[in-house]
Amino acid sequence: xxxxxxxxxxIAIPTLWVVITVAFFLMRLAPGxxxxxxxxxxxxxxxxxxxxxxxxxxxxWQYLNYLGGLLQGDFGPSFKYKDFTVTELIGQGFPVSIQxxxxxxxxxxxxxxxxxAMAALRQNSSADHAAMxxxxxxxxxxxxxxxPLLALVFGIWLKETVFAxxxxxxxxxxxxxxxxxxxxxxxPFIAYxxxxxxxxxxxTLRTNYVRTxxxxxxxxxxxxLRHAFKTAMIPVVTYLxxxxxxxxxxxxxxxxxxxxxxIGRYFVQGALNRDYTLVMGVTILAASLVIFLNLFVDxxxxxxxxxxxxx
Amino acid sequence: xxxxxxxxxxxxxxxxxxxxxxAVNDVSLLVEEGECVGLVGESGSGKSQTFMAAMGLLADNxxxxxxxxxxxxxxxTANEKELNKLRGERIAMIFQDPMTSLTPHMKxxxxxxxxxxxxxxVGKAExxxxxxxxxxxxxxxxxxxxxxxxxxxxxxxxxQRVMIAMALMCEPAMxxxxxxTTALDVTVQAQIxxxxxxxxDSLGTAIVLITHDLGVVAGLADRVAVMYGGRIVEKxxxxxxxxxxxxPYTQGLLACTPRLDExxxxxxxxxxxxxxxxxxxxxxxxxxxxxxxxxxxxxERPILETTAKYRAKACHxxxxxxxx
Ligand SMILES: Nc1ncnc2c1ncn2[C@@H]1O[C@H](COP(=O)(O)OP(=O)(O)O)[C@@H](O)[C@H]1O
Ligand code: SF4
Ligand SMILES: [Mg+2]
Numbered sequence: 274x275x276x277x278x279x280x281x282x283x284i285a286i287p288t289l290w291v292v293i294t295v296a297f298f299l300m301r302l303a304p305g306x307x308x309x310x311x312x313x314x315x316x317x318x319x320x321x322x323x324x325x326x327x328x329x330x331x332x333x334w335q336y337l338n339y340l341g342g343l344l345q346g347d348f349g350p351s352f353k354y355k356d357f358t359v360t361e362l363i364g365q366g367f368p369v370s371i372q373x374x375x376x377x378x379x380x381x382x383x384x385x386x387x388x389x390a391m392a393a394l395r396q397n398s399s400a401d402h403a404a405m406x407x408x409x410x411x412x413x414x415x416x417x418x419x420x421p422l423l424a425l426v427f428g429i430w431l432k433e434t435v436f437a438x439x440x441x442x443x444x445x446x447x448x449x450x451x452x453x454x455x456x457x458x459x460x461p462f463i464a465y466x467x468x469x470x471x472x473x474x475x476x477t478l479r480t481n482y483v484r485t486x487x488x489x490x491x492x493x494x495x496x497x498l499r500h501a502f503k504t505a506m507i508p509v510v511t512y513l514x515x516x517x518x519x520x521x522x523x524x525x526x527x528x529x530x531x532x533x534x535x536i537g538r539y540f541v542q543g544a545l546n547r548d549y550t551l552v553m554g555v556t557i558l559a560a561s562l563v564i565f566l567n568l569f570v571d572x573x574x575x576x577x578x579x580x581x582x583x584x
Numbered sequence: 585x586x587x588x589x590x591x592x593x594x595x596x597x598x599x600x601x602x603x604x605x606x607a608v609n610d611v612s613l614l615v616e617e618g619e620c621v622g623l624v625g626e627s628g629s630g631k632s633q634t635f636m637a638a639m640g641l642l643a644d645n646x647x648x649x650x651x652x653x654x655x656x657x658x659x660x661t662a663n664e665k666e667l668n669k670l671r672g673e674r675i676a677m678i679f680q681d682p683m684t685s686l687t688p689h690m691k692x693x694x695x696x697x698x699x700x701x702x703x704x705x706v707g708k709a710e711x712x713x714x715x716x717x718x719x720x721x722x723x724x725x726x727x728x729x730x731x732x733x734x735x736x737x738x739x740x741x742x743x744q745r746v747m748i749a750m751a752l753m754c755e756p757a758m759x760x761x762x763x764x765t766t767a768l769d770v771t772v773q774a775q776i777x778x779x780x781x782x783x784x785d786s787l788g789t790a791i792v793l794i795t796h797d798l799g800v801v802a803g804l805a806d807r808v809a810v811m812y813g814g815r816i817v818e819k820x821x822x823x824x825x826x827x828x829x830x831x832p833y834t835q836g837l838l839a840c841t842p843r844l845d846e847x848x849x850x851x852x853x854x855x856x857x858x859x860x861x862x863x864x865x866x867x868x869x870x871x872x873x874x875x876x877x878x879x880x881x882x883x884e885r886p887i888l889e890t891t892a893k894y895r896a897k898a899c900h901x902x903x904x905x906x907x908x
Contacts, residue, residue: 480684487641488672488673490668
């Protein structure tokens with residue numbers, strides 16, 4: 274099995290290379306460039322700027338240059354945030370996004386799974402219907418509606434009470450500042466995980482081996498936890514892999530609503546500004562996370578289902 | 585002999601979006617200490633649900649009435665906690681499909697041991713030792729090594745042996761075997777049936793053997809009950825039933841059972857379709873398929889009448905011979 278995972282890690286290198294290459298050339302296909310402004314710059318200044326960043330060179334040369342830099346761990350300078358390297362920008366933004374992402378992921382697991390399991394065990398009761406209606410609402414209302422709504426309630430209506438919460442800014446990661454964005458980020462994921470858990474546990478409780486466990490006279494709690502739970506978690510893990518990438522790389526919408534200096538905003542801003550190197554940097558980071566989490570999900574499968582063996 | 589299990593006027597129906605399904609109708613059955621009772625009938629005749637009711641394992645949409653007495657308790661009115669004291673300890677059940685009846689992510693040793701840990705409160709090491717001993721008792725080869733295997737690493741026959749060992753961990757008074765060999769290869773089938781008989785003789789466990797195959801019952805059961813459309817249509821001692829079947833359905837089943845002393849070229853089947861539990865025919869449920877059918881059969885349901893000790897049939901015909 275470890276040979277298998279070593280191989281997977283090695284395969285990750287060419288995979289990343291393909292992602293980098295495709296992203297690099299795709300971005301250059303988009304019209305415009307990093308130095309385009311509303312009032313066009315004089316041609317001499319434009320030429321100087323391009324020369325300074327090497328954009329006057331042939332594309333293949335820029336590409337090889339970029340790869341060469343990457344091999345030395347250099348992601349290049351940002352084209353838009355002058356005086357900053359991409360490494361510096363990611364170094365500032367990523368910790369913000371990752372802290373909120375981990376908090377949201379924790380909430381998703383700690384609330385979503387028990388909520389779904391409780392709904393499954395009380396299938397078709399009013400508690401089940403209530404939980405699933407709330408979950409459905411959480412899924413269909415977009416977070417650019419939930420975010421301002423939370424801000425309205427906790428920032429304005431409850432302003433004079435003990436429940437008042439800051440509605441924007443990072444404030445060095447102060448706890449109060451993170452409550453609303455983390456809740457807003459986590460809500461749809463909690464809802465999804467609750468629904469998946471419910472459906473999957475209901476299905477598992479109908480299996481023959483759960484019937485066997487009941488026929489053995491085990492208390493129902495033990496039947497659920499020991500015999501049904503692991504199998505029921507397989508679809509949840511499948512969903513959580515990609516969801517984690519999304520949570521950790523920051524949501525542009527939430528970072529914008531709550532004015533957080535995270536990486537999600539850099540990515541969208543970077544793309545709009547044609548900040549080639551910044552977009553490449555964030556893409557590489559996200560792709561690496563995808564590869565790493567897929568590996569993690571595969572490991573989790575092997576733990577949940579002993580039939581899964583990697584050769 | 586004392587009675588282990590007594591089913592009285594059991595009725596099970598299921599609520600479905602398309603209406604009620606009458607799965608079991610007014611079934612009464614006795615199981616005496618240490619005997620083997622065969623329950624035979626086509627698929628859908630209500631055999632499994634009769635004993636699911638006894639185990640408290642009916643689906644949520646089921647409604648039951650009647651009584652099932654087991655060692656002084658009525659299993660139909662017992663709550664989950666009372667049932668859990670009996671299930672796995674005094675009354676055990678194994679199922680048709682050994683491939684899916686064991687928990688896939690637990691080692692078999694642990695699945696066996698947990699029965700003892702739960703019911704007897706023994707320690708893990710002791711439970712494992714007894715699990716191994718029970719596996720050896722059901723002739724499970726290389727028991728020690730295989731305690732740490734997962735179910736998918738075993739063949740169907742071995743898994744059914746694990747199921748049987750698991751059912752016997754607490755030496756229950758009664759074992760319900762629901763089509764224990766249907767999913768297995770023919771050679772393995774015979775081995776599993778031999779094992780069940782050995783258990784009956786050495787442990788004195790009463791066995792209910794549910795099957796659609798009258799041939800399986802012939803060599804093993806002391807008494808047989810035949811079910812059709814959720815009702816028992818005939819019951820009696822096994823030799824009597826085979827010698828002189830009194831109900832046309834039993835006779836049909838017997839004709840379909842290949843016998844070793846006959847050279848069968850064409851397999852006989854009872855003509856017509858098994859009844860739909862959702863819309864059972866009026867009168868005698870078997871009448872659309874019966875060669876002896878009369879107007880009375882269509883209008884009036886025959887009641888199960890006792891004709892001799894242990895012997896009963898539900899048919900308007902006085903005797904089959906009379907009609908022939
Ligand atoms: N949960 C359920 N809902 C509706 N119908 C059911 C349910 N369980 C069993 N049945 C029906 O009950 C009837 C008897 O089933 P069963 O006892 O399993 O038959 P068998 O004799 O093959 O063991 C069948 O018609 C089956 O479709
Ligand atoms: S009652 Fe009539 S229809 Fe039913 S089995 Fe007897 S003879 Fe046949
Ligand atoms: Mg059945």
